[in-house]
Amino acid sequence: VRPRAIEWIFRSDVVVVAATATDAGVPEIARSLGLRGAGPGEPLHAYVLVPEGLTFLNLVAENRRIAVTVGRPRDYRSLQLKGKDATIVTTTPRDEAWVERYRAELGPALEPTGVPPALWGRLLSREFVTVRFTPEGAWDQTPGASAGHRLQDSW
Amino acid sequence: MPLALSSLGRVFDGVFPTTLATCSASGDVNVIFVSQVHYVDEEHVAFSEQFLQRTVANLRENPRAQAWLIEPTSGVQYRLDLAFVRRETEGALVARMRAKLDGIAEAAGMTEVFRLRAALVCRVLAIREVPVATEASRATPEAQRPLDLRSLGGLADALSRAEDLGATCRALLDGLVQLGYEHSILLVTDEAGRSLVTVDSRGFAESGIGSEVDVGHGIFGRCAATRQVVRVSAMSREETYVRASRPPRARHIFVPALAGAESLLAVPLVSRDRLVGVLAVESAARAAFGEVDEAALKLVAHFAASAISLAEREPPPDAADPRSPVRIRYYEEDDSVFVDDTYVVKGLAGRVLLAIVKGYMERGRTEITNRELRLDPAVRLSPINDNLEARLLLLRRRLEERCPRVRVVPVTRGRLRLECSGPVDLEVVRSLT
Numbered sequence: 001v002r003p004r005a006i007e008w009i010f011r012s013d014v015v016v017v018a019a020t021a022t023d024a025g026v027p028e029i030a031r032s033l034g035l036r037g038a039g040p041g042e043p044l045h046a047y048v049l050v051p052e053g054l055t056f057l058n059l060v061a062e063n064r065r066i067a068v069t070v071g072r073p074r075d076y077r078s079l080q081l082k083g084k085d086a087t088i089v090t091t092t093p094r095d096e097a098w099v100e101r102y103r104a105e106l107g108p109a110l111e112p113t114g115v116p117p118a119l120w121g122r123l124l125s126r127e128f129v130t131v132r133f134t135p136e137g138a139w140d141q142t143p144g145a146s147a148g149h150r151l152q153d154s155w
Numbered sequence: 156m157p158l159a160l161s162s163l164g165r166v167f168d169g170v171f172p173t174t175l176a177t178c179s180a181s182g183d184v185n186v187i188f189v190s191q192v193h194y195v196d197e198e199h200v201a202f203s204e205q206f207l208q209r210t211v212a213n214l215r216e217n218p219r220a221q222a223w224l225i226e227p228t229s230g231v232q233y234r235l236d237l238a239f240v241r242r243e244t245e246g247a248l249v250a251r252m253r254a255k256l257d258g259i260a261e262a263a264g265m266t267e268v269f270r271l272r273a274a275l276v277c278r279v280l281a282i283r284e285v286p287v288a289t290e291a292s293r294a295t296p297e298a299q300r301p302l303d304l305r306s307l308g309g310l311a312d313a314l315s316r317a318e319d320l321g322a323t324c325r326a327l328l329d330g331l332v333q334l335g336y337e338h339s340i341l342l343v344t345d346e347a348g349r350s351l352v353t354v355d356s357r358g359f360a361e362s363g364i365g366s367e368v369d370v371g372h373g374i375f376g377r378c379a380a381t382r383q384v385v386r387v388s389a390m391s392r393e394e395t396y397v398r399a400s401r402p403p404r405a406r407h408i409f410v411p412a413l414a415g416a417e418s419l420l421a422v423p424l425v426s427r428d429r430l431v432g433v434l435a436v437e438s439a440a441r442a443a444f445g446e447v448d449e450a451a452l453k454l455v456a457h458f459a460a461s462a463i464s465l466a467e468r469e470p471p472p473d474a475a476d477p478r479s480p481v482r483i484r485y486y487e488e489d490d491s492v493f494v495d496d497t498y499v500v501k502g503l504a505g506r507v508l509l510a511i512v513k514g515y516m517e518r519g520r521t522e523i524t525n526r527e528l529r530l531d532p533a534v535r536l537s538p539i540n541d542n543l544e545a546r547l548l549l550l551r552r553r554l555e556e557r558c559p560r561v562r563v564v565p566v567t568r569g570r571l572r573l574e575c576s577g578p579v580d581l582e583v584v585r586s587l588t
Binding site: 123126 | 170171172174176177178179180182183184185186187188190205206208209217219220221222223225227229230231232234236285286287288289441
């Protein structure tokens with residue numbers, strides 16, 4: 001059961017980044033248009049922007065390893081999820097709808113942090129690819145004493 | 156053509172957090188947001204290590220890393236392929252990074268959370284612009300405003316002509332306006348070097364003259380304590396309003412602050428290795444100050460520190476004119492002075508005003524010299540660095556602002572005249588302790 005304490009990671013006022021690595025240990029970063037949780041115990045969907053995430057997607061297709069960090073700019077809250085079963089899947093109408101809502105809400109949601117909404121139009125590509133993964137754990141990344149600690153009751 | 160680190164615009168200004176990914180020897184990937192990335196030289200960058208245990212552990216096992224940076228004025232994004240070189244816990248780089256981070260952390264009340272532990276220095280193996288396909292037109296990074304050398308020369312000239320500390324402050328802050336910095340604050344150190352006091356400002360709703368900041372506390376205090384430039388490009392509103400100043404008290408004057416300020420640049424004023432004060436400029440725009448501004452302010456600070464030091468060594472001021480009574484109340488407890496129930500100053504400036512008023516009340520003298528003030532044991536000036544000039548300027552400015560019925564006017568160099576628009580009624584309130 002997904003703990004209620006981390007429901008915030010599925011909202012539109014967060015910034016989501018993902019990473020994987022080559023077999024030689026060279027990391028590759030990508031950005032995601034939010035993160036969708038299909039339901040308790042279900043895999044998560046990340047929406048990796050392309051063309052910027054193409055190398056990342058190629059690597060994930062081979063090694064299936066993924067780390068995703070969700071950050072909430074207004075209070076520095078941050079959480080990292082990791083999985084070893086990442087798969088590129090067909091984007092469904094539900095995914096499309098979710099991303100559309102995220103895009104529409106992100107700029108206004110982050111405006112109070114001082115980023116002009118128009119700037120997001122330049123930062124995020126139109127196209128994305130859906131990546132599904134099951135987190136094997138969640139780690140608190142919020143600056144502070146608990147940073148890096150694995151959350152006990154995750155997934 | 157390969158990109159150069161110095162050509163990436165304002166990516167190091169910290170407006171957007173940077174993403175940093177590392178990978179352990181066993182292939183465990185870690186991706187985090189980091190608050191600061193510093194340009195070290197054309198081949199190296201440094202990350203601020205706060206709570207990055209996993210990242211540090213990964214880098215020790217496998218030096219390869221990747222960072223994703225965003226240029227804030229254009230939205231252009233860059234990928235940096237990196238190789239970890241070393242972890243520094245002291246030295247110039249760490250001092251520079253710490254000054255900035257500590258100032259912000261303290262202002263936000265998060266000192267422990269944002270405490271810098273080390274600088275993680277990485278070599279840049281490759282820089283790639285991230286291809287983005289959007290409907291928005293591609294923007295180019297805003298060119299930094301060139302340094303206006305003519306105005307800078309004018310400021311230097313005006314400083315060299317200033318005859319006393321008041322004229323020096325005016326020349327400095329007016330000159331900054333000419334250079335395009337409309338919101339500026341000048342703070343000077345007190346006689347003990349433990350606190351900074353605002354002696355002049357431009358462009359704020361309240362001048363804040365007389366407000367104090369402890370050295371080491373908040374952005375200005377950290378700038379003074381570390382003697383490092385502090386540049387902030389995206390100050391949150393909370394931080395703006397939790398600006399470093401002593402806890403509010405009944406006789407508290409607030410440090411001037413620009414409502415909604417996003418950018419701040421504070422430079423220490425140092426003359427012959429002595430901290431003279433701090434000069435700061437603010438802007439409501441994000442990332443308003445870049446490398447050129449930092450270089451310009453450092454140059455101005457150099458001129459200003461010398462001019463202020465010189466003015467402090469050269470004494471200035473004279474007379475009263477009785478008519479309707481001017482009520483001056485002095486509290487022994489903290490040397491604070493109220494004129495017609497309006498708080499004016501406290502501390503050394505308060506004792507100086509009392510000495511001037513007493514000279515008039517007890518001996519009918521309207522003029523007094525700096526030398527007399529220095530020799531007056533009741534004024535309690537430090538024999539090493541008395542800072543009298545700065546306190547006299549503060550006193551004059553506070554009187555001008557708050558109580559125009561009482562003036563302390565420089566007559567000739569080192570001589571002051573007390574001018575009152577009525578007979579003086581002095582009350583000394585004794586301390587209970």
